[in-house]
Amino acid sequence: MKQFLLLLFVACVSASSLPPIPFADDNPIAVQNSILANVNGQLISVLDVKKKMDVAFHQHYSHLENSSQARLQFYQNSWEHVLNEMIDHELILADAEEKKIPLSDGEIREEMELRFGPNLMTTLDTLGLSYEEAAKMVKDDLIVQRMTWWFIHAKAMKQVTPQEIRQAFRIYLKEHPPYEEWNYQVISLKGDQSEELGKKLSAALKETGVGPEAALDLIKGMDPSSQVSSLLSAKDIDLSESHREILSSLETGTYSDPVTQKSRSTQQVVTRIFYLQEKNSHPAPEFESLSQTLRSQLMQKAVAEESTSYLEKLRRQYTYTKNIPERFTPFSQR
Secondary structure: OHHHHHHHHHHHHHHHOOOOEEOOOOOOEEEOOOEEEEEOOEEEEHHHHHHHHHHHHHHHOHHHOOOHHHHHHHHHHHHHHHHHHHHHHHHHHHHHHHHOOOOOHHHHHHHHHHHHOOOHHHHHHHHOOOHHHHHHHHHHHHHHHHHHHHHHHHHHHHHOOHHHHHHHHHHHHHHOOOEEEEEEEEEEEEOOOHHHHHHHHHHHHHHHOOOOOOOHHHHHHHOOOOEEOOOEEEEHHHOOHHHHHHHHOOOOOEEOOOEEEEOOOOOOEEEEEEEEEEEEEEOOOOHHHHHHHHHHHHHHHHHHHHHHHHHHHHHHHOOEEEOOOOOOOOEEEO
């Protein structure tokens, strides 16, 4: 153990003292190599992280393969996340080794062809990977996928029962109850004569059947101080009980009877006539229309919880250290 720690110390010092390593033909980006982590005896360096990112960049951003600026931005934004993922994967691989997870050479070859295409060796040369490195990378990924399926996803699936989905649906209905949306306008008349004027105006409006805007001249002719509101929109749950009662009694395109009351703020008599332009109903969704969405949300939550629990268990079971120097910048522009 002492000899191993001494070798690790020498490796860390040597790697961190290496000069930046250029890898592009035109030298646009430099890599400051260093040992970043030791997981159960497996060292992870900046170059190891870079190799992972190179494969990901090739798979997802092949159209930017020759863009140094895009690649640098990808490295700078991704390296810490990729490092953490590699640490988690090494912990899972250690667990897989104890559990003797089977994996055939045929499965590895098939995945390599899917991942790197039919021109396998040409692609690996472009990525700077040897066949052995690529095969190990693919093998490790397949083992991690198999382990996460058995110890995370399979457990999560057992939690997401039909009863849990039904309960999630009940909670959804409680948080998103059915409602009606009202689009309406209000004609306001003020003063002691407003009640009498309101009755006359209401009768005239109901007789003509025109909307408040079209009847504005008629309204102003009876009471120059009258006001017509802009189009208002409100859910029934947001309306006052009195307004909801008035609007619910109206058909689309009709006026209410005048409603007279004293203003609470000014104590002035105000008469209002409501005009309902449109009413839209928003009923509660059917269970079948939401069940798949709710199941997916429950699965995501369960997978996240199982993943956290599993990785915490592995961190307690296996040793690992993380060593990132302060203000460390592994990738930079030359």
